[in-house]
Amino acid sequence: MELVVARIGRAHGIKGEVTVEVRTDEPELRLSPGAVLRTEPASAGPLTIETGRVHSGRLMLRFAGVKDRTGAEALRNILLIADVDPTELPEEEDEYYDHQLMDLDVVLEDGTEIGRITEISHLPSQDLFIVERPDGTEVMIPFVEEIVAEIDLEEQRCVITPPPGLIDDRAEIVSTRDAGPEAEGEA
Structure with missing residues (x-):
């Protein structure tokens, strides 16, 4: 099964690094060095992660064969896709793919x-x-x-178990603004 695990963002620096928008709860599993990911569009890949690091709260990746800023910029907005066994479950009990x-x-x-x-x-x-x-x-x-x-x-x-108004028109409106003068003294 295919899962989109990230979207490539802007180039970072001059050595081919890119920022990525992570779309998986398990980036350490899916976006680690050595991982081979398919791409959307398919013509851009597959891409092999060479290095990964976190800088200022953002994940930075460098791919094999991408050595400069021009190559990194050419990857912008490409989706990274991992093949996942459909029977595989997330590590945490109350998590789902x-x-x-x-x-x-x-x-x-x-x-x-x-x-x-x-x-x-x-x-x-x-x-x-x-x-x-x-x-x-x-x-x-x-x-x-x-x-x-x-x-x-x-x-x-x-x-x-939705609150009133989430799936129907029975929203409960609680406001003293329109309740009249007797409500003003209660606040």
Whole structure:
């Protein structure tokens, strides 16, 4: 199975190093020296990692055969793809690979069907499940412990306990601004 593990960023320095936007929770496993990665577009690779280091909080890589800034700049925005055994599981118990979560049925605790996970968006603060509802609309579900109660890979389902307003129109609006003069003395 193919997993996108990084996107190449800008060149760094004059010796062929590049910054990378890491897209894996296991960079030490997937982006270590000696790793051979396929690329998107395929014509740019495969690339073999020669060296890797962290500089100012960013991962820097140098690839075999890329010895100068010009070569490094030519790699910008290329995706790095690792081959992963589909039966391989993450090291931590409550971690999942994207491919394990795709197409899971999303249901409430009472079994009410919400939809199916069609995409996972990795944001800096948290991950989001993009869920396609039966009517074709989409809803975004934060992948956080308070909302995602259970991931059951055997049953191919994700049980959620959403707060009011996340998946329906029953948002609870709490504001004293429009409550009138009697609410002003309570604050």
